[in-house]
Amino acid sequence: MKKGAETKKTVTYTKSVSSVAERHGSSSLSLWERCRATARRRGYKGAIAKQHPHRFRSISSYELLRNCEDHVLQSHPSTLSTADAVPLPQRGRLRCCCLRSRSKPLVGIVYLLFLLIVMVGCFIAPAPASAAWQPTVSVCIATAETTAAIAVKSGTAVLKTEEKAKPTRTLRPGMTVTVSTAGSQLTADGKPMRTRTLLVTSADEREPLVLTVNGKAYRGALRTDLDGLAMNVINIVRTEDYLQGVVPQEMPSAWPRAAVEAQAVAARTFALQGRGRHSADGYDLCATTHCQSYGGIAAEDPGSTTAIAATYGEVLTYKGQLISAVFHTDSGGSTDSSRAIWGTDIAYLQPAKELQTKTQPWKRSWNTTAFVATLSHKKNIGTLKKIQLTPLTIGKSAKDRSASGRVMAATFLGTKGTLTLSGNELRSLFHLPSTLFDLKLDGDVVICTGYGAGHGLGLSQWGAKAFAEAGKDYKAILAHYYKGTTLKELYRP
Numbered sequence: 001m002k003k004g005a006e007t008k009k010t011v012t013y014t015k016s017v018s019s020v021a022e023r024h025g026s027s028s029l030s031l032w033e034r035c036r037a038t039a040r041r042r043g044y045k046g047a048i049a050k051q052h053p054h055r056f057r058s059i060s061s062y063e064l065l066r067n068c069e070d071h072v073l074q075s076h077p078s079t080l081s082t083a084d085a086v087p088l089p090q091r092g093r094l095r096c097c098c099l100r101s102r103s104k105p106l107v108g109i110v111y112l113l114f115l116l117i118v119m120v121g122c123f124i125a126p127a128p129a130s131a132a133w134q135p136t137v138s139v140c141i142a143t144a145e146t147t148a149a150i151a152v153k154s155g156t157a158v159l160k161t162e163e164k165a166k167p168t169r170t171l172r173p174g175m176t177v178t179v180s181t182a183g184s185q186l187t188a189d190g191k192p193m194r195t196r197t198l199l200v201t202s203a204d205e206r207e208p209l210v211l212t213v214n215g216k217a218y219r220g221a222l223r224t225d226l227d228g229l230a231m232n233v234i235n236i237v238r239t240e241d242y243l244q245g246v247v248p249q250e251m252p253s254a255w256p257r258a259a260v261e262a263q264a265v266a267a268r269t270f271a272l273q274g275r276g277r278h279s280a281d282g283y284d285l286c287a288t289t290h291c292q293s294y295g296g297i298a299a300e301d302p303g304s305t306t307a308i309a310a311t312y313g314e315v316l317t318y319k320g321q322l323i324s325a326v327f328h329t330d331s332g333g334s335t336d337s338s339r340a341i342w343g344t345d346i347a348y349l350q351p352a353k354e355l356q357t358k359t360q361p362w363k364r365s366w367n368t369t370a371f372v373a374t375l376s377h378k379k380n381i382g383t384l385k386k387i388q389l390t391p392l393t394i395g396k397s398a399k400d401r402s403a404s405g406r407v408m409a410a411t412f413l414g415t416k417g418t419l420t421l422s423g424n425e426l427r428s429l430f431h432l433p434s435t436l437f438d439l440k441l442d443g444d445v446v447i448c449t450g451y452g453a454g455h456g457l458g459l460s461q462w463g464a465k466a467f468a469e470a471g472k473d474y475k476a477i478l479a480h481y482y483k484g485t486t487l488k489e490l491y492r493p
Contacts, residue, residue: 134313134491135239137271138283139294141218142233148213150200150222151176155209157202157221159188161195168193170203179224181231186224196226201236210297217297219244225282234283235296243267243308244300249293250327251461253303256468259461260307262477265487266459267292269315269325272490311474313491316482318348323485327459331404332436332452333357333394335481340402341424341435341457348482351403354463355470357394357451362433364448371446372414374429378421381414384441388413392438394451406435406456458482 142148152175158167159177169188171177179198180187186198201221202209211222213233220237235242243264247253251263270292275284277291287294316323324346331354338349366374368384375381388411390398400409407423423435430448437450454460459481467477475487 135272135275136220136236137239137242137275137285138223139235139237139242139285139287139291140232140278140281140283141216141235141287141294141296142213143227144230145224145233146230147178147180148222148224148231148233149176149178149215150224151212152200153210153212153217155202155207156204157200157209157211160199160201161193161197167203171200179231181226181229183229184226186226186231197223199223199236219297227282232282239268239271240308240312242271242294244305245294245296246271246292246299247304247308248299248301249295251304251464253301253307255465257303257307257310258468258472258474258477259464260304261311261474262459262464262468263327263461264304264308264311265314265316265474265478266325266327268311268313269322270327272315273322273324309493312493313489315488315490316478316485317488318482318485323348323482325459325482326455326457327461327481328452328454328456329460330360330434330452330454330462331456331460332359332434332450334404335458335460335463336402336404336406336456338457340404340406340408341455348485349457350483351395352460352463352481352483353395354460355466356463359462360433360452362450362453364430364432366430366446368441368444368446375412375419375421377429378425379419380416381412381419382416384412384414384446386413387411387439387441387446389439392436392450394436404436404456407437407439410439 152171152173154173156173157171159169159171160167169177177188177200178190180190182192184196186193186195188198199221200211200223208219209221210217210219212218213222218235218237219241220235223234223236225232225234246267247260247264250267251260253260271285274291277285285291285294316325326349331352333354333356335352335354337351338344338346372381372384375384388400389407390400392401392405394405395403396405397403400407400411402408407426409420409422410426411418411420421429423437426432427435432448432450434450434452434454434456436452436456437448439446439448452460459478464477464481467480468474472480478487479485
């Protein structure tokens, strides 16, 4: 089947699931769980291939499930948490790809009756919360590996390949499988597996699974993907478990609880909105500061875990969509707008004043020869004669500064020409902590003094700490840094 047709049918399925949720309103989360469970019991392809083999044969259960989750998260984040009943429409057919069959209308009718009974039962006796759904993220935790020793620390795991639906091996606590590269395929304990991907996952998704890879522990499943002659190791983990390995890496757990709770919500929103950020590489997120620092179980801390639990499932939205909840270390006195930093206007990323200014001060200096040598990566201007840049006043704009005072452009005049660079270019060239700085030429020395650390967009971590110490709760902190956003409960424990 052609890729375009496959994608079209996947989208049709996702729209069907979300539209059923919206029409019937009986907790779209519960309805989605039932559809997913039905599909899983029937093996997705098992029921579909018999009826429509030309349509769905090549769609793997994992891809289909992820496409459905992505559609609901991105297009209908609010429907996952609503429990309000919506009147049934006069027209419209309830569809589910797991059971639909044009050649057998009786099956469809029976299924409609069954689903209606189940839905009524949801209003009378809601399902227990222990099986509550939450999204997963795939995080690359190691690259360019040739060997990965994966051991089961707790729970029961199975080894699978993409090509085979059934597990090839069961792994119990204390057991290890060593995955290695062998040309264009992977091996498991030296045995050729004739595949480019191996997955170690839970034998029962209701049972928590903890695995180690090369001695480092992670919650959830581990996948190894061949990439050239090496492989990437990817952790497929539930969002709340992922956050336990992120939040302590991004903010000290000993800080005021309101600040850590605000960080937890920002990190959760960033992860879910950014799913697929590394889709070209075969995973959602990396484990570095490019996405979010993720250290697995070794990074977990009770204080952060408590803050994560207190905000379970909460995310920030703007006009019904998950926001890009970026954050940074310290704004220096004022955050900035996305237009000033990225060149693109985002309504909820606007300047926000801090309780304190001139925070995190720093200083750099170079002799003019070294400074010009670095500038020559952009252009050779000869001997530096003058620097044109309006003096810094935090929170005040100028022709060459943004509303927060960050450098938008600085001009350097030399004996061989003139060069104008943006603040971001200068920060990158000279490895500066931020773009909130002053530059001046003093004889044969260039002096740079500045404040803050990071890009200056969204939540300032040190600023959040100051607000928390002043008595603000995490909701007020988030509202201050992300203008006009709404805090929503995307899923429940």
